[in-house]
Amino acid sequence: xxxxxxxxxxxxxxxxxxxxxxxxxxxxxxxxxxxxxxxxxxxxxxxxxxxxxxxxxxxxxxxxxxxxxxxxxxxxxxxxxxxxxxxxxxxxxxxxxxxxxxxxxxxxxxxxxxxxxxxxxxxxxxxxxxxxxxxxxxxxxxxxxxxxxxxxxxxxxxxxxxxxxxxxxxxxxxxxxxxxxxxxxxxxxxxxxxxxxxxxxxxxxxxxxxxxxxxxxxxxxxxxxxxxxxxxxxxxxxxxxxxxxxxxxxxxxxxxxxxxxxxxxxxxxxxxxxxxxxxxxxxxxxxxxxxxxxxxxxxxxxxxxxxxxxxxx
Amino acid sequence: xxxxxxxxxxxxxxxxxxxxxxxxxxxxxxxxxxxxxxxxxxxxxxxxxxxxxxxxxxxxxxxxxxxxxxxxxxxxxxxxxxxxxxxxxxxxxxxxxxxxxxxxxxxxxxxxxxxxxxxxxxxxxxxxxxxxxxxxxxxxxxxxxxxxxxxxxxxxxxxxxxxxxxxxxxxxxxxxxxxxxxxxxxxxxxxxxxxxxxxxxxxxxxxxxxxxxxxxxxxxxxxxxxxxxxxxxxxxxxxxxxxxxxxxxxxxxxxxxxxxxxxxxxxxxxxxxxxxxxxxxxxxxxxxxxxxxxxxxxxx
Numbered sequence: 001x002x003x004x005x006x007x008x009x010x011x012x013x014x015x016x017x018x019x020x021x022x023x024x025x026x027x028x029x030x031x032x033x034x035x036x037x038x039x040x041x042x043x044x045x046x047x048x049x050x051x052x053x054x055x056x057x058x059x060x061x062x063x064x065x066x067x068x069x070x071x072x073x074x075x076x077x078x079x080x081x082x083x084x085x086x087x088x089x090x091x092x093x094x095x096x097x098x099x100x101x102x103x104x105x106x107x108x109x110x111x112x113x114x115x116x117x118x119x120x121x122x123x124x125x126x127x128x129x130x131x132x133x134x135x136x137x138x139x140x141x142x143x144x145x146x147x148x149x150x151x152x153x154x155x156x157x158x159x160x161x162x163x164x165x166x167x168x169x170x171x172x173x174x175x176x177x178x179x180x181x182x183x184x185x186x187x188x189x190x191x192x193x194x195x196x197x198x199x200x201x202x203x204x205x206x207x208x209x210x211x212x213x214x215x216x217x218x219x220x221x222x223x224x225x226x227x228x229x230x231x232x233x234x235x236x237x238x239x240x241x242x243x244x245x246x247x248x249x250x251x252x253x254x255x256x257x258x259x260x261x262x263x264x265x266x267x268x269x270x271x272x273x274x275x276x277x278x279x280x281x282x283x284x285x286x287x288x289x290x291x292x293x294x295x296x297x298x299x300x301x302x303x304x305x306x307x308x309x310x311x312x313x
Numbered sequence: 314x315x316x317x318x319x320x321x322x323x324x325x326x327x328x329x330x331x332x333x334x335x336x337x338x339x340x341x342x343x344x345x346x347x348x349x350x351x352x353x354x355x356x357x358x359x360x361x362x363x364x365x366x367x368x369x370x371x372x373x374x375x376x377x378x379x380x381x382x383x384x385x386x387x388x389x390x391x392x393x394x395x396x397x398x399x400x401x402x403x404x405x406x407x408x409x410x411x412x413x414x415x416x417x418x419x420x421x422x423x424x425x426x427x428x429x430x431x432x433x434x435x436x437x438x439x440x441x442x443x444x445x446x447x448x449x450x451x452x453x454x455x456x457x458x459x460x461x462x463x464x465x466x467x468x469x470x471x472x473x474x475x476x477x478x479x480x481x482x483x484x485x486x487x488x489x490x491x492x493x494x495x496x497x498x499x500x501x502x503x504x505x506x507x508x509x510x511x512x513x514x515x516x517x518x519x520x521x522x523x524x525x526x527x528x529x530x531x532x533x534x535x536x537x538x539x540x541x542x543x544x545x546x547x548x549x550x551x552x553x554x555x556x557x558x559x560x561x562x563x564x565x566x567x568x569x570x571x572x573x574x575x576x577x578x579x580x581x582x583x584x585x586x587x588x589x590x591x592x593x594x595x596x597x598x599x600x601x602x603x604x605x606x607x608x609x610x611x612x613x
Contacts, residue, residue: 024509028422034414036429038483039436041476045447048454106349114346123350130357132595134537136566137588140573141360144367174356181353205335207342228442235444237540238566242573262446262540269449269544275458283544287450291443298442 049291052284059278065285071248071259073282074268084248085286088165088258089234092244095169095254096176096233101226103173104180109210111181112188131178139242142171147243155255163245163257171243172236180229187221188214220308227301231294237262261290361592368585376586380552385579388572390587395554396547396562397536397594399467403558404474405532408482411475412531413524416486421512441480448477449541457545465546468558473541478531485527489520522609529602533595539566565591 057065060080068081107127111120147167152160160166191214199209215222245257246267259267265283273280379389415433423430452473456463463469493516501511547567555562565587572584 020507024507027509028418031414031418031422032429034411035418035423035433037411038415038433038440038479041451041479042436042439044455045443045451048451049447052454103349103352106346107353110346110350114343126354126357128599129596130353132533132537132599133357133360134539134566134591134595136537136539136569136573137360137364137592140569140584140588141363143573145359145363174352177353177356205339207339208335210342231442231444235446237444237446237543238570241543242570262444265446265450266540266543269453270548283450284454287447291447294442294444295439298439302438 045291049284049288052281053288055276056278056281056285059281060285069250071250071264074271074273074279078278080282082286082289084250085259085261085264087250087252088244088248089260089262091165091252091254091258092169092172092236092240092260093230093233095166096173096236097226097230099170099173100176100180100229100233103177104184104225104229105222107177107181108184108188109214112185113206113210113214127178127181131182133175135175135236135238136242138171138175139239142167142239142243146171146174151255158253158255160255161257163243163247165244165254165256165258168240168244168258169254171239172233175236175239176229176232179232180225183225183228184218184222187218187225190221191217220304223308224301224304227297227304231297231301234260234297235262235290235294236260237266241266261286261293265290364585364588364592368582368587368589371582371586372589376583377590381550385577385583388580388583390565390568390583390590392551392554393563393565393568393587394590396467396551397564397566399555399560400470400474400562400564401532401536403467404471404478404535405528407471408475408479408531409524409528412479412482412486412528415483416490416524417512420487420490421508421516437480437483440476441484444540445477445538446540446544448473449544451476452541453544463559465549465561466558467555467560467562469545470542470547470562470564471558473545474535474538477538477541478535481534482528482531485530486520486524489523489527490516492523493519522605526602526606529598529605533598536595536598537566537591539564539570542567543570565594 064080065082068079069083070079070081071084072079111123115123143162147160147162147164150170151164151167155164155166195213195217196209199213204212240260240263244259244263246259246263247257248259248264249256251258264286268279268283273283375387376389377394378391379387380392382388415437419430419433452469455461456469456472457465463472497515497519498511501515502508506514542564546561547563548571549561549563551561551563553561569584569587569591572580572587575581575584
């Protein structure tokens with residue numbers, strides 16, 4: 001460290017001090033520029049999506065995009081009705097959420113209220129490993145295990161082939177479950193201890209405390225977590241691309257192959273679409289729709305947390 | 314909060330028939346919780362089991378030493394391993410630099426309530442929620458083609474992965490800086506240190522374990538990511554290791570994707586074996602993170 005350069009009576013800063021102040025300001029300015037560069041990424045995303053989408057909607061009317069149920073954008077003659085993708089996206093998303101949300105909640109209840117410290121210390125790392133498994137590995141798992149051994153066995157309403165929305169939905173649900181568990185645990189941890197102790201003091205059992213006290217008290221956080229799970233499921237690409245096939249089926253039979261918005265983008269990216277062609281622009285139009293939907297879901301989740309949070313004390 | 318409590322004695326309830334129904338429901342509830350916990354464990358076990366069963370026959374030296382080949386017995390993943398290392402290390406370093414600068418600015422310099430601070434924070438939350446495939450679209454439009462026109466290269470892939478892992482890294486770096494007690498800063502200021510001296514000599518050394526674990530988590534996400542790179546040419550047949558930012562490349566997740574889709578059983582075995590390599594790399598990364606976390610646990 002330097003020796004003290006400011007003596008008591010000295011009011012004017014020394015030259016050294018001034019130089020130091022100036023370099024501090026330069027550092028601060030440089031850091032600010034780097035920090036702001038993240039904002040440019042968001043603008044970049046929006047700009048990258050909007051401009052080709054505008055070109056796309058010049059060629060294909062919005063009426064055709066949302067008014068037709070045939071989606072063959074890369075064929076000749078092409079069809080640009082986006083409904084099969086929307087139906088596929090929501091089928092996979094619903095299946096995933098039906099598994100991930102109750103599953104995540106149940107594991108969170110178990111970990112936070114029932115499990116002993118010893119069990120929790122063993123379970124938590126397992127869940128962390130599961131949360132860290134790459135999506136392409138889950139895709140492999142869907143094709144080689146979930147499809148033939150789970151989806152084909154439990155779906156009795158139609159023949160489940162190699163590719164199905166069911167197999168994709170189940171696998172995406174399993175993939176999101178650890179994240180849902182963590183978010184639900186965080187929401188439950190925010191419930192004050194005194195509320196839970198009070199419930200036990202009144203003679204409630206663990207189950208009654210979970211469903212009657214912890215669940216309602218943590219509801220805003222749990223709903224917000226569920227909305228994030230929805231958004232994650234909608235954005236998932238690789239699992240769906242591998243497990244649900246690449247036919248955009250306008251069907252509500254989840255035993256059939258389906259294409260989602262994100263898996264279409266991945267599929268279109270596999271073939272080399274020439275820049276500027278309508279097929280190339282389709283990637284951006286569907287990407288814009290995907291971005292808008294997930295953006296609103298994430299915003300909704302943040303709103304729920306800030307608006308409906310029960311504040312204790 | 315007030316609620317009406319009935320004056321009836323509750324004790325009587327404990328011995329009548331309703332308490333048996335309650336106990337039954339309790340057991341049913343716990344059974345449900347166990348079932349879902351079991352589902353998670355079974356998922357992990359069958360996932361690893363299916364992979365090992367399919368891939369163990371190809372878990373040998375030729376897998377990591379060879380390049381792709383039309384003969385499944387000779388096909389290897391060396392190019393993908395080197396591609397992954399290139400892409401992950403470069404994107405990790407760049408995003409670490411940006412994340413640290415952003416976190417230092419937001420936590421140590423900026424006024425917490427300023428507009429710019431709020432804008433940057435909201436922006437990070439927004440970026441964290443963007444589906445990874447959308448970053449691939451951004452990369453396709455501006456980096457691979459269009460404005461920068463780098464083509465499908467290592468540089469394009471690491472730029473896109475940088476953007477993707479940035480939110481995770483910024484959030485964890487901010488948490489690490491927040492965890493440093495303000496008494497440490499005040500002590501440094503009291504001794505006459507400037508803000509920057511305080512940051513470099515006092516705050517960062519004590520925040521580094523937290524930043525390191527956070528960045529390792531970010532890096533493992535980049536290592537496992539496949540969706541955006543599908544759009545950026547990583548599926549191509551690449552038979553040499555990258556030599557720089559302008560090289561063609563492929564990465565482990567994309568090689569797995571390709572072999573998983575192959576019709577021939579022997580090729581699928583290569584994919585399964587590649588999954589085992591990828592999972593081992595990820596486990597190793599996480600072990601490092603855990604060791605750092607445990608070694609440096611400091612209480613203030």
